[in-house]
Amino acid sequence: MAVMLSTRVLGEQELRRLVGIVGLHALMDETIAALGRTVTEFDPSHTELRKRDGFQYQHPHPGVLEWMPVMKVGRQVVVKLVGYNPANVEGLGLPTILSSISLYDVNTGHLRALCDGTFPTALRTGAASAVASRLLARPDSEVLGLVGCGAQAVTQAHALSRLFPLKRVLVYDRRPETARGFARRVDFLGLEVEAVRLEDVEREADILCTATSVEVGAGPVLSGTRLKSHVHINAVGSDLPGKTELPLEFLRRAVVCPDYLPQALVEGECQQLQPGDIGPTLFELARDPTQGRQYHGRPTVFDSTGFALEDQVVLEVLLEHAQSLGIGRTFQLESLADDPRDPYSFLRPEGLLPEAIRIDAPPQVSACES
Amino acid sequence: MAVMLSTRVLGEQELRRLVGIVGLHALMDETIAALGRTVTEFDPSHTELRKRDGFQYQHPHPGVLEWMPVMKVGRQVVVKLVGYNPANVEGLGLPTILSSISLYDVNTGHLRALCDGTFPTALRTGAASAVASRLLARPDSEVLGLVGCGAQAVTQAHALSRLFPLKRVLVYDRRPETARGFARRVDFLGLEVEAVRLEDVEREADILCTATSVEVGAGPVLSGTRLKSHVHINAVGSDLPGKTELPLEFLRRAVVCPDYLPQALVEGECQQLQPGDIGPTLFELARDPTQGRQYHGRPTVFDSTGFALEDQVVLEVLLEHAQSLGIGRTFQLESLADDPRDPYSFLRPEGLLPEAIRIDAPPQVSACES
Incomplete structure (x- = not known):
């Protein structure tokens, strides 16, 4: 009897249905909670990161196409493939x-699930800033500043609004129409959103998120000189060698906490720093939350390069929601059959030779190129 | 208007239909021809291999889960994810x-196609040995020897039967029942298949393929001392650090041609050799086919680690067949919408706020862990 392996797909339509049932706020809250638990309990002997x-x-x-793998030892491998192409927003109307994102059973290589990664990337990048801000920012932070008002800024505002008593959101983008359009994109949050000058964002923000597509070598995107002394910055856009958003002078004064140090040293704000100038990682902060609180009054930075975990x-x-709600297309991706030693046996259902094999094509000895 | 991006999936069912129309022999012949052209015309400024x-x-x-990426510059990235788990054949009835295998549009990151990789891996591994054997083996080779009679051996026999006037296939496996079952698995080739002793395979083969799951450090699987002086060996099983199939002494006498040198030095038979002892690569042989012919009379080895190209x-x-035949499930995987700057806009079809957003969950400021 042939073995069956099922692959579950969550595409745009399935995610729309899933979010419609679960709720967008609930999904963000769950992602924040799950990510908080995961970094707190992280154990490199159980989880291998790349x-x-x-x-x-x-x-x-200019662009990149990258893979981001992580293994839960003995259980699964998750690999996200991600394209980063800032020119596509204007050029193609694409993000x-x-x-x-793909999920593999580590002990067989079977693809268990395939999911859109566009919506989840935005969700988890927002959630990561929320987790870091809970550890580093003042709990009474009321003014959120956003520099760069594209897709990632939407989930920064959403995630932070779930944990902080935000009253105002001050936004700046080098394209004025992108800043002006932001209020409409986050109208579901019911927050007061104002498009202002960069210097006003810097001056007034308690928490500030940079999520820009600044070109390699063209940073920083902030002056760093007008900030509140207790500001917490989530630096989200730094994710390529040479791409940084914050001024070195400011980084040296601040406590800089990378998400995943080996990657932040190559792609993050930490590129600009010597190892001795780098603060505790997100993992270290999460394991000892008192550590973050001792920095209150000093600027802090979450160097968020975005990592596979x-x-x-x-x-x-x-996936947990999809499974319990029965959402997702499923089908058999891998060609299998009753004989694991025969890669053609899936062509012979019920033991019959299919047309595929009976077609009488003569060997091409005479026709071969050489 | 929302942008549409379509992903085509070729699973087991679609491949069965495709092979049923195109024919298995035709598919193998086309793969051999296309691979031959690709290695002949390979230009590293157009194709970036990893x-x-x-x-x-x-x-x-013991097992591995690996990714194998290749980029056609300006066009596409193909990434195969592959699990290698020899214990699964007996344990789970899985190969x-x-x-x-996934195909991405390099300039957007969009997943254009997802295909089973199990059947294609077997096909292309057979095709690679055919391409190499055409360049290195005697064209009148009549006796094929197979050491290791699992799934990969089936396509070795199939591919080589398309290019050489094979009369006999001599097979050996350390599990006698695996060797005995092989004749049935290749009955569609109409060849005389005999399960024999290892030494008989070594003595009589004009072309010999090793495709074993020998454990790391447990090789070699041949003596190397009883072979014909003109034998050509396709060493297919060597694909892990420490996993090799051929004796060093034999490799030193033979002309050893790796498929992709940087990988063969880490995972292939070339692990055992000094750089100066390694012969021309498959690319070099294909560009100058006279080179291979000068080795006739001397043993040759194709060090086939299997590579992303x-x-x-x-x-x-x-995919070309699938597209022209209209085979494949298609759906929209990535969550997109009319506003590339809003990761939630796919939740608002026709400008309406969905239930997802209207659900009134209060912020969790008080409930937050810290």
Whole structure:
């Protein structure tokens, strides 16, 4: 009897249905809670993390396509493939970040699930800033500043609004129409959103998120000189070698906490720093939350490069709902059959030779190229 | 208006239908021809190759899960994910190699296609040996020897039967029942198959393929001392650090041609050799076919570690047929919408706020862990 292996797919339509039932706020809250637990309990003997790796190119526009793998030892491997193409927003009407996430059974190689990665990436990047801000920012933070008002800024505002008593959101984007459009994109949050000058964002924010597509070598995007002394910054956009958002002078004064140090040293704000100038990692902060509180009054930075563990967390949250709600297309992806030693046996259901094999094509000895 | 991006899936059912129309022999012939052209025309400025990388583990049994990426610059990225778990054949009735292949549009990150990788891996591994054997083996080779009679041996026999006037196939496996079952698995080839002693395979083969799951450090699987002086060996099973199939003494006498040198040095028979003892690569042989012919009379080895370019070739062959035949499930995987700056806009079809957003969950400020 042939073995069956089922692959579950969550595409746009399935995610729309899932979010419609679970609720967007509930999903964000669950992702924040799950990510908080995961970084607190992280144990490298159970979870093997890898730095992002991929292909970079300059034509037709600068961009990257990268893979982000993580293994739960003995259980599963999650790999996100992610494209980063800022030119696509204007050029093709596509998001800068487009992505898909795959979940493999580690002991067979079977693809258990495939999910859109675009919505989950935005969710988990917001959730990561919420987890870090809970450890580093003042709990009474009321003013959120956003520099860069694209897709990732939406989930920064959403996630932080779930944990902080935000009263105002001050936004700036180098494209004024992107800043002006932001209020409409987050109208479901019921917050007061104002498009203001960069210096006003810097001056007034208690928590500030940078989520820009600044070009490699073109940063920083803030002056760093007008900030509140207790500001907490989530630096979200730094995710390529040479791409940084914060001024070095400010980083040296601040406590800089990377999400995943080996990657932050290559792609994050930590690129600019010597190892001795880098603060505790998100994992270290989460294990000892008193550590973060001792920095209150000093600027803090979450160096959020985005790492594979976050993708695993959000995928698990989504898949758990999908399974319990019966959402998702399922089908048999891998070609299998009753004989694991015969790669053609899936062509012979019920032991019959199919047309495929009976077609009488003569060997091409005479026709071979050489 | 929302942007649409379509993902095509070729699973077991779709591949069965495709092979039923195209024919298995035709598919093998096309894969051999396409791979031959691809290695002949290979230009590293147009195609960026990466070594296989992945996770290794020892429990519940030794295995690996690896990714194999290749980029056609400006066009596409193909990534195969592949599990290698020899224990699964007996334990779960699953093939040692289980796999899936994804094709991404490099300039957007969009997943254009997802295909089973199990059947394609077997096809292309056979095709690679055929391409190499055409360049290195005697064209009048009549006796094929197979050491290791699992899934990969089936396509070795199939592919080589398309290019050489084979009269006999002599097979050996350390599990006698695996060797005895082989004749049935290749009955569609109409060849005389005999399960014999290892030494008989070694003595009589003009072309010999090793495709074993020998454990790391447990090789070689041949003596290397009884072989014909003109033998050509396709060493297919060597694909892990420490896993090799051929004796060093024999390799030193032979002309050893790796498929992809950077990978063969880490995982292939070339692990055992000094750089100066390694012969021309498959690319070099293909560009100058006279080179291979000068070795006739001397043993030759194709060090086939299996590389990403082969996966790209077979995927393209399959996808071209699927597209022209209209085979494959298609759906929208990535969550998109009319506003590329809003990751939630796919939740608001026709400008309406969905239930997802209207659900009134209060912020969790008081409930937050810290």
